[in-house]
Amino acid sequence: xxxxxxTPRHKVTEMGQEVTMRCQPILGxxxxxxxxxxxxxxxxxxxxFRNRAPLDDSGMPKDRFSAEMPDATLAxxxxxxxxxxxxxxxxxxxxxxxxxxxxFGDGTxxxxx
Amino acid sequence: xxxxxxxxxxxSVQEGRISILNCDYTNSMFDYFLWYxxxxxxxxxxxxxxxxxxxxxxxxxxxxxLNKSAKHLSLHIxxxxxxxxxxxxxxxxxxxxxxxxxxxxxxxxxxNP
Numbered sequence: 480x481x482x483x484x485x486t487p488r489h490k491v492t493e494m495g496q497e498v499t500m501r502c503q504p505i506l507g508x509x510x511x512x513x514x515x516x517x518x519x520x521x522x523x524x525x526x527x528f529r530n531r532a533p534l535d536d537s538g539m540p541k542d543r544f545s546a547e548m549p550d551a552t553l554a555x556x557x558x559x560x561x562x563x564x565x566x567x568x569x570x571x572x573x574x575x576x577x578x579x580x581x582x583f584g585d586g587t588x589x590x591x592x
Numbered sequence: 593x594x595x596x597x598x599x600x601x602x603x604s605v606q607e608g609r610i611s612i613l614n615c616d617y618t619n620s621m622f623d624y625f626l627w628y629x630x631x632x633x634x635x636x637x638x639x640x641x642x643x644x645x646x647x648x649x650x651x652x653x654x655x656x657x658l659n660k661s662a663k664h665l666s667l668h669i670x671x672x673x674x675x676x677x678x679x680x681x682x683x684x685x686x687x688x689x690x691x692x693x694x695x696x697x698x699x700x701x702x703x704n705p
Contacts, residue, residue, distance in 0.1 A: 483635070485635075510691050512692075512693075514695075521681060521695045521696055521697040521698050522636070522681065522695040523695075524692065524693070524694075527692060534692075535692065570635055570636070572635075574691050575691075576691060578624055578643070578691075579691065580626055580638040580641060581638070581691065581693060582638065583628075583635030583636045583637070584635050585633070585634050585635045586634075586635055
């Protein structure tokens with residue numbers, strides 16, 4: 480089965496450091512999503528892309544977060560500088576058009592000390 | 593503004609019995625609904641979906657019911673198995689936002705042997 484691949488699976492770093500999370504969407508999927516899951520909330524949408532173009536990043540703190548798709552096989556989510564409140568599990572998902580389910584990677588568990 | 597709500601954080605049932613997970617929504621523009629299952633340390637896995645033109649969709653042991661007038665959907669699992677123990681997320685999308693999903697907070701289902 481095709482899968483969304485996320486790296487790294489775990490990341491521990493000190494506050495103030497730059498963090499980069501990567502996602503390889505399923506080949507052929509044209510929509511990529513970044514979600515964050517914290518202990519207190521469900522899955523909150525941070526940003527998403529269609530055909531590599533950003534459609535909505537209103538869920539991201541703009542001053543420190545950035546999301547890009549350098550090519551169709553790679554999506555990145557960067558945090559600079561990182562803060563302890565950014566500690567969460569970050570999920571990437573990819574999908575096709577509306578009416579089709581999104582498929583999730585296994586997430587990056589981020590801990591900012 | 594929580595547009596998709598799962599009011600029960602947890603549910604415990606006996607193996608072989610029916611599990612019923614509930615979800616309410618407030619946005620009348622939602623027209624596509626999904627259920628995802630999530631095991632610890634893994635990403636959410638798509639389980640079953642339903643379009644707003646239907647009121648029921650069945651796939652093996654899993655059935656989703658949609659009551660548009662009440663803005664309510666439910667997932668029935670019968671018979672429940674210990675392997676069904678996981679967090680279940682309800683999600684919805686509307687025609688104006690493409691394939692973007694809004695998730696509920698999740699319900700932890702525990703099936704006891």
